[in-house]
Amino acid sequence: MMEVMSMAMLDAGSTQSTNNNKDKDNNLLLEVDRIRKWFRIKRSILEILQGRQEGIVKAVDGVSFSIKQGSTFVLAGESGSGKSTIARLILRAIEPDGGSIRFAGRDVLSLDKRGLMWFRRNAQMIHQDPYSSLNPRMRIISIVGEPLEVHGIKDRKERDEMVFKALQEVRLEPVEEIAYRYPHMLSGGQRQRVAIARALVLKPMLIVADEPVSMLDLSVRAEILELMQNLKVKHNITYMYITHDLSTARYFGDSIAILYKGRIVENGDIDDILNEPLHPYTQALIDAIPEPDPSSRLRDKVIRIRSSIDAYDEEKGCRFYARCPYAMDKCKDEPTMLEVKKGHHVSCFLYQK
Numbered sequence: 571m572m573e574v575m576s577m578a579m580l581d582a583g584s585t586q587s588t589n590n591n592k593d594k595d596n597n598l599l600l601e602v603d604r605i606r607k608w609f610r611i612k613r614s615i616l617e618i619l620q621g622r623q624e625g626i627v628k629a630v631d632g633v634s635f636s637i638k639q640g641s642t643f644v645l646a647g648e649s650g651s652g653k654s655t656i657a658r659l660i661l662r663a664i665e666p667d668g669g670s671i672r673f674a675g676r677d678v679l680s681l682d683k684r685g686l687m688w689f690r691r692n693a694q695m696i697h698q699d700p701y702s703s704l705n706p707r708m709r710i711i712s713i714v715g716e717p718l719e720v721h722g723i724k725d726r727k728e729r730d731e732m733v734f735k736a737l738q739e740v741r742l743e744p745v746e747e748i749a750y751r752y753p754h755m756l757s758g759g760q761r762q763r764v765a766i767a768r769a770l771v772l773k774p775m776l777i778v779a780d781e782p783v784s785m786l787d788l789s790v791r792a793e794i795l796e797l798m799q800n801l802k803v804k805h806n807i808t809y810m811y812i813t814h815d816l817s818t819a820r821y822f823g824d825s826i827a828i829l830y831k832g833r834i835v836e837n838g839d840i841d842d843i844l845n846e847p848l849h850p851y852t853q854a855l856i857d858a859i860p861e862p863d864p865s866s867r868l869r870d871k872v873i874r875i876r877s878s879i880d881a882y883d884e885e886k887g888c889r890f891y892a893r894c895p896y897a898m899d900k901c902k903d904e905p906t907m908l909e910v911k912k913g914h915h916v917s918c919f920l921y922q923k
């Protein structure tokens with residue numbers, strides 16, 4: 571019944587969920603609790619003969635966060651920290667080994683076929699690479715229209731009208747001309763606009779954008795982010811914005827979580843965290859943001875990453891231990907997440923009394 575109601579609301583063009591649980595939970599659209607994904611690395615026969623064991627990569631290791639309806643949540647961290655794996659888990663492209671995911675109050679991991687269709691319609695993705703994410707053999711009109719067809723809009727004319735409207739929304743004009751082009755006839759920025767139109771066309775509640783501007787020319791990055799921001803306000807979209815670039819995060823985000831080796835080390839309001847980073851890893855990430863005045867950089871910056879030589883068991887302790895300039899003996903145990911200020915959490919012994 572709830573599902574039928576949600577579908578009906580969406581068909582009427584609303585992005586509001588009708589689920590009562592969500593209101594009780596302070597308007598949270600997405601609630602992720604201790605999700606975990608470990609990948610087994612298979613070895614070749616040669617590697618086994620060389621004595622290399624089968625390995626495990628703990629790509630996501632007990633990650634929890636929530637996203638308020640209509641807000642932008644930034645997930646930041648260096649390459650390999652597990653950002654894309656979290657995106658894939660949330661969108662159910664891969665199954666977690668543990669934990670739970672709730673979307674608009676519903677348990678995403680136990681949805682039936684119909685529930686899954688509802689979820690897929692309402693949670694869309696924008697990929698990093700606008701060159702490989704669009705099928706080169708399809709015209710733009712078919713690329714953007716495909717999700718509509720999958721989700722039951724069979725009438726070609728109705729579909730085309732919705733596609734034209736979406737292309738207009740992302741300012742790909744003249745629409746009638748762009749719609750009949752192939753991806754190779756568009757620039758990187760235009761292709762990313764197509765990807766946004768494709769994500770937008772079903773009027774989803776959530777859009778997960780995995781490094782959506784990192785492969786674009788510097789000059790078009792700001793334009794694409796501004797477009798995404800305008801669409802968010804207009805359609806009350808909730809974003810999960812994945813990036814390793816904190817300078818775009820400040821422009822775009824409301825809240826942020828900093829990920830390091832599959833665990834969140836700090837999270838909270840974006841201004842709190844970027845103005846007063848507490849975790850040594852967050853501080854190092856912020857130091858890496860380029861500054862326009864090179865002399866101030868030389869004056870104020872400290873090297874905040876070291877390279878450790880002492881042995882410790884990463885599984886048992888803080889995962890940043892080996893690189894942390896403030897590492898203490900007790901950091902060989904695992905720190906717990908502390909709320910240091912309302913809504914600002916950090917997992918670090920420096921702040922434990």
Ligand SMILES: Nc1ncnc2c1ncn2[C@@H]1O[C@H](COP(=O)(O)OP(=O)(O)OP(=O)(O)O)[C@@H](O)[C@H]1O
Nearest residue numbers: 609610627629648649650651652653654655656814
């Ligand atoms: N299918 C897979 N099989 C094995 N290991 C994987 C798989 N997918 C990801 N990993 C590993 O999990 C870790 C996290 O990868 P992930 O792609 O989530 O990182 P990321 O933060 O998105 O990095 P980037 O910024 O480079 O995109 C990495 O060590 C990666 O090698």
Ligand SMILES: [Mg+2]
Nearest residue numbers: 653654655780
């Ligand atoms: Mg990634």
